[in-house]
Amino acid sequence: MQEGRTYPCDLTDKEWEIIKPLIPVYKRGRKREVNMREVINGLLYMTRTGCQWDYIPKDYPKKSTLWYYFDKWTKDGTWKQFNDELRKQVRVMAGRDPDASAAIIDSQSVKSAQCRTEKGYDGGKKIGGRKRQILVDVLGLLLSVNIHAANKSDITGAKELFELNAEQYQYLSRIWADGGYQGDFKRWLKSNYDITLEIVKSIKYKGYVPKKYQKTKADKLQLNLFDIKDYTKTCNMNKADELRKFKIVKWRWIVERTFSWLINNRRLSKDYESHPKSGESFCYLAMTRLMLNRLTT
CATH class of the missing domain: 3.30.420.10 (Ribonuclease H-like superfamily/Ribonuclease H)
Known part of the structure; x- marks a missing residue:
């Protein structure tokens, strides 16, 4: 485990240096006393493990603090901004336009x-x-x-x-x-x-289909296990394999x-x-974690 990490999903020092400049800084009000790295770590922990708010480990800030920033950044679009900025960095690293x-x-x-x-x-x-x-x-x-x-x-x-x-x-x-x-x-x-x-x-099978397997909609072939066995006896084995094969x-x-x-x-x-907006924020959090990992490994 690297320095500054308690759980595997926590930010490494390199990842923190990448995301730190993206955290909003508010000009008004008193100086922020909360450890923002631990706030993000706590929310990444929730995203990865599915932990409920009441069961947040004591290693992280209390749930009211986590919820405050999660809700605030959901409403002002900060989570999406994290995603957008990191996506541009990953695209540039991959040799593409931002x-x-x-x-x-x-x-x-x-x-x-x-x-x-x-x-x-x-x-x-x-x-x-x-x-x-x-x-x-x-x-x-x-x-x-x-x-x-x-x-x-x-x-x-x-x-x-x-x-x-x-x-x-x-x-x-x-x-x-x-x-x-x-x-x-x-x-x-x-x-x-x-x-x-x-x-x-989708790619559809265009080979020979025996008459007994032709349904009302010829492009939707439905076979059970016994039909597959019969099919291999009456048709070329390669065509039977083609039926079963998953196509990308x-x-x-x-x-x-x-x-x-x-x-x-x-x-x-x-x-x-x-x-629903909370669910969208967790999607952006999940992708933030993935892209930070790509940028540092």
Whole structure:
């Protein structure tokens, strides 16, 4: 464990030097007495472990202090500013322009624990809770997130995401998405932000399908274990392997990986927050931790 660290998720000295200049300094009022490094460490601990506010370890500031800064920085957009500044640094380190010109959008429905507002049922995924709408660059780094009720359509949530962060998209020229964003969203995006939307469809099996397996919708082949065995007897083995094989969909795999990064943090495995904005802040915290690690290793 490096100097200044109590838990693995705490900031190292190098990481603290990177994030320290980004912390807001208020000109009015008395001198700040709180150890801001420990405040951020405590909130990173909550993000990673899913710890409740009342169970914060005594190594960190008391929960009222942590909540004060978490809530204040949620309202004034500080967590997003952390994410935006660190993302630019990571992009430059990777040899890219600081501002992304292309992005991928997608949504993820998650179960909610004790949501008081913005809660619904996603009939497609059969999940009751909230939906996370995220926009990421080609490195998978978060550009913005919008959390809303799961019963809202992807297009409605995407429009809200763009309207809430309109000033951020002046450099974007192209966005990739799945079929859930087809329709008027493409025209809306082009007319309002001059951004081209490209729908990336899943790769479907185009080989021979025996007549006994042809359903009412030929592009949706549903086989059970016994059918697979019969299929291998009647068809070429290579075609059977093709059916079972997982296929990575170009561009869309990037945003799916970002969802995986997020839910590796227990606080984000479900939606535990009373207000959607708190959930968005924890998403930015999770990505802040990830990008600090990239910048120092």
